[in-house]
Amino acid sequence: MKIDPNTSALRPDDASLIWMPLPVMPALWPAIKRGITNRCPMCGCSPLFQGYLRVVPRCRQCQTLLAAVPADDAPPYFTILLVGHIMVPVLVLTETMTALPMWIEIALLVSLTTILALLLLRPIKGATIACLLHHELRSDPRRG
Numbered sequence: 001m002k003i004d005p006n007t008s009a010l011r012p013d014d015a016s017l018i019w020m021p022l023p024v025m026p027a028l029w030p031a032i033k034r035g036i037t038n039r040c041p042m043c044g045c046s047p048l049f050q051g052y053l054r055v056v057p058r059c060r061q062c063q064t065l066l067a068a069v070p071a072d073d074a075p076p077y078f079t080i081l082l083v084g085h086i087m088v089p090v091l092v093l094t095e096t097m098t099a100l101p102m103w104i105e106i107a108l109l110v111s112l113t114t115i116l117a118l119l120l121l122r123p124i125k126g127a128t129i130a131c132l133l134h135h136e137l138r139s140d141p142r143r144g
């Protein structure tokens, strides 16, 4: 034990021994909202991603082990499913209601599909991680 010079309080020698309350998992929808908005689903205070899609290993605020949540291929799957359901009607409407040249249609639809997928992938990954955390589906850290 050492005396903290700032607060004059006794501190253990190993900082990891300092007691921290365990975070309480919120209900499913608040957790999903936090995941969609790029915040930790457990506490909602710290960012969920570093970069575009890389999940932070551990929440800086509540210390939840976020890297152990195996989102795997679920976010791209849900993104493709959603973008497909949005773009197929757009494709049908564009084909039936406009007389655009084919190359313009292709350029517009491919661009729109790509932009939509890139915009939706990150919030969908956040929501997927929140669902997995809520249902306590984590990978075994010993498996690597």
Ligand SMILES: [Zn+2]
Binding pocket: 040, 041, 042, 043, 044, 045, 046, 059, 060, 061, 062, 063, 064
């Ligand atoms: Zn957190």
